[in-house]
Amino acid sequence: MNWNEYPDRDMLFMSLADTLAAALTSALHAKDRVTFAVPGGTSPGPVFDALSQVHLPWDRVDVMLTDERWVPETSDRSNTALLRRTLLKGTAAAATLIPLISDALAPEDDLEALTTAIKPHLPIDVLLIGMGADMHTASLFPGADRLAEGLSPDAPILLPMRAPGAPEPRMTLTAPVLSGALSTHILIMGDEKKAAIRRAADLTPTEAPVACILDGAQVHYAD
Numbered sequence: 001m002n003w004n005e006y007p008d009r010d011m012l013f014m015s016l017a018d019t020l021a022a023a024l025t026s027a028l029h030a031k032d033r034v035t036f037a038v039p040g041g042t043s044p045g046p047v048f049d050a051l052s053q054v055h056l057p058w059d060r061v062d063v064m065l066t067d068e069r070w071v072p073e074t075s076d077r078s079n080t081a082l083l084r085r086t087l088l089k090g091t092a093a094a095a096t097l098i099p100l101i102s103d104a105l106a107p108e109d110d111l112e113a114l115t116t117a118i119k120p121h122l123p124i125d126v127l128l129i130g131m132g133a134d135m136h137t138a139s140l141f142p143g144a145d146r147l148a149e150g151l152s153p154d155a156p157i158l159l160p161m162r163a164p165g166a167p168e169p170r171m172t173l174t175a176p177v178l179s180g181a182l183s184t185h186i187l188i189m190g191d192e193k194k195a196a197i198r199r200a201a202d203l204t205p206t207e208a209p210v211a212c213i214l215d216g217a218q219v220h221y222a223d
């Protein structure tokens with residue numbers, strides 16, 4: 001992994017938005033449409049706010065989440081709602097959202113249809129991804145019920161996931177899809193996550209799922 005440390009969080013948010021805009025611009029020079037995969041959770045909102053104001057041909061950008069919590073969009077835990085509030089507005093409102101969620105009761109119920117919709121948008125051109133202090137990334141959690149399947153080189157594109165640390169079922173992109181991204185940026189903040197990602201570099205993906213995307217990734221960090 002390549003370590004990029006910023007003096008404070010505001011600098012991190014602004015610089016990372018610039019870096020992602022540059023990565024998207026470069027991908028858009030090479031291709032007609034590009035896929036931008038992004039995390040949910042508490043960290044990326046300010047980066048999305050900044051990025052949503054950048055002038056890019058957003059009408060050629062397909063945005064998807066790295067993972068979603070299986071909750072309605074009205075829930076404050078919905079990653080899709082976070083995206084609509086913070087990224088898919090301003091100039092970025094012209095981007096197309098490729099959903100990782102449906103109205104079905106359980107993630108298994110619409111797995112096939114969601115997978116079919118995502119497949120034409122792979123590989124991911126630009127990946128922004130988060131990590132929890134427990135070293136989970138996307139919804140690949142240590143101890144999750146289908147973690148081994150999700151980490152396998154033969155994993156399907158998408159998998160439902162349930163884990164002790166996750167209050168609701170999840171839908172997640174799997175390790176081969178995430179590690180196949182052409183440009184990977186990991187966003188982490190705070191001492192606990194800094195220590196965790198350093199530890200993860202010496203662990204297996206089963207122990208530390210984030211290890212599956214560290215090779216060649218740019219880590220963006222501020223205290």
Ligand SMILES: O=C1O[C@H](COP(=O)(O)O)[C@@H](O)[C@H](O)[C@H]1O
Nearest residue numbers: 039040041042043130131132138
């Ligand atoms: O549950 C999730 O957690 C991770 C990390 O979130 P954060 O709140 O610690 O930033 C996030 O990357 C993932 O997309 C989300 O579903």
